[in-house]
Amino acid sequence: AAKRDGRGRARTFSRAMLIALEQREMFRRSLRIALQEGQFFVEYQPLVKPPFSIVGFEALLRWRHPLAGLIPPSVFIPMAESDGLMSEIGQWVLEQACRAARTWPAQFTVAVNLSPAEFLREGLTDRVAQTLDAVGLRADRLELEITESVLLERTTNNLDTLNTLNVLGVQISLDDFGTQYSSLSYLKNFPFDTIKIDKYFIKDLESDEKSQTIVRFIIALAHGLRMRVTAEGVETRGQANWLQTEGCDQLQGYLLGVPMPAEAIDEFLRQSSLVMS
Numbered sequence: 702a703a704k705r706d707g708r709g710r711a712r713t714f715s716r717a718m719l720i721a722l723e724q725r726e727m728f729r730r731s732l733r734i735a736l737q738e739g740q741f742f743v744e745y746q747p748l749v750k751p752p753f754s755i756v757g758f759e760a761l762l763r764w765r766h767p768l769a770g771l772i773p774p775s776v777f778i779p780m781a782e783s784d785g786l787m788s789e790i791g792q793w794v795l796e797q798a799c800r801a802a803r804t805w806p807a808q809f810t811v812a813v814n815l816s817p818a819e820f821l822r823e824g825l826t827d828r829v830a831q832t833l834d835a836v837g838l839r840a841d842r843l844e845l846e847i848t849e850s851v852l853l854e855r856t857t858n859n860l861d862t863l864n865t866l867n868v869l870g871v872q873i874s875l876d877d878f879g880t881q882y883s884s885l886s887y888l889k890n891f892p893f894d895t896i897k898i899d900k901y902f903i904k905d906l907e908s909d910e911k912s913q914t915i916v917r918f919i920i921a922l923a924h925g926l927r928m929r930v931t932a933e934g935v936e937t938r939g940q941a942n943w944l945q946t947e948g949c950d951q952l953q954g955y956l957l958g959v960p961m962p963a964e965a966i967d968e969f970l971r972q973s974s975l976v977m978s
């Protein structure tokens with residue numbers, strides 16, 4: 702196609718591509734030093750049992766690049782993953798999250814996302830057990846979130862890993878449910894504690910009957926399997942009310958609380974106890 706547009710167009714096109722590539726390369730290089738330079742930080746978003754009880758927080762990784770500013774995880778996590786940096790970064794997130802949770806009231810859990818590389822790397826269960834031990838956090842206060850793409854390969858090992866985590870007492874959530882393969886065989890074979898419904902089905906819940914039908918189905922499916930169900934991306938009172946009526950166990954979204962740095966949680970908890978009383 703570039704050829705048909707003539708030489709000028711084709712050259713401009715490839716120059717733009719080159720710039721994009723160089724930028725990617727530049728980001729990859731800075732990603733490697735970001736951890737040692739302390740450019741990463743973790744934010745925590747509340748998980749709420751409707752209507753208003755906080756049950757825990759999800760840890761969400763942030764990268765503040767000195768020049769480019771805040772770079773979203775959807776951009777840098779895939780890069781870190783393909784550069785083989787994600788297990789080191791992920792281990793750092795796990796430690797941060799466990800340390801933060803240690804300072805919260807004891808009934809609160811902390812959820813940590815695991816990327817495929819972290820999950821598939823040898824020794825995950827040992828690293829998790831060691832981290833909990835070193836920090837002094839009870840295993841049942843940690844939830845690990847994985848997506849279905851993690852489970853595509855090496856099925857027997859995956860089952861072993863999840864079973865070992867389960868025996869440790871760590872909780873396991875299936876993240877972004879409904880957007881990937883949604884193969885029901887995962888639900889039959891793997892010991893999940895929670896299914897998280899992707900925000901894609903929540904955003905138009907108030908107006909779209911198809912989304913309502915799908916969300917109702919996932920809630921019934923989860924409960925039938927004795928799993929909890931969390932709705933992601935809850936932004937309106939209407940969505941929250943609908944989900945509560947339908948028996949959704951937990952809500953997460955800007956309505957209930959935005960992701961916040963660890964230092965802001967005390968104040969957030971004070972404010973929310975005022976709202977509840």
Ligand code: C2E
Pocket residue numbers: 746760761762763773774775778791794814815816846876877900933934935936953954955956960
């Ligand atoms: P996720 O695990 O599904 O996390 C939920 C995402 O939804 C977060 O995006 C959160 O900020 C966003 N969100 C929360 N409430 C709302 C809402 O009401 N409306 C909308 N539109 N969005 C909402 P974020 O922080 O940009 O993270 C994106 C993804 O990056 C995460 O999706 C997760 O897959 C990945 N991620 C984040 N932190 C980590 C990490 O430490 N390790 C790994 N492996 N992945 C991470």
Ligand code: MG
Pocket residue numbers: 759814846876
């Ligand atoms: Mg998640």
Ligand code: MG
Pocket residue numbers: 876877897899933
């Ligand atoms: Mg999710």
Ligand code: MG
Pocket residue numbers: 877899900933
């Ligand atoms: Mg999601």
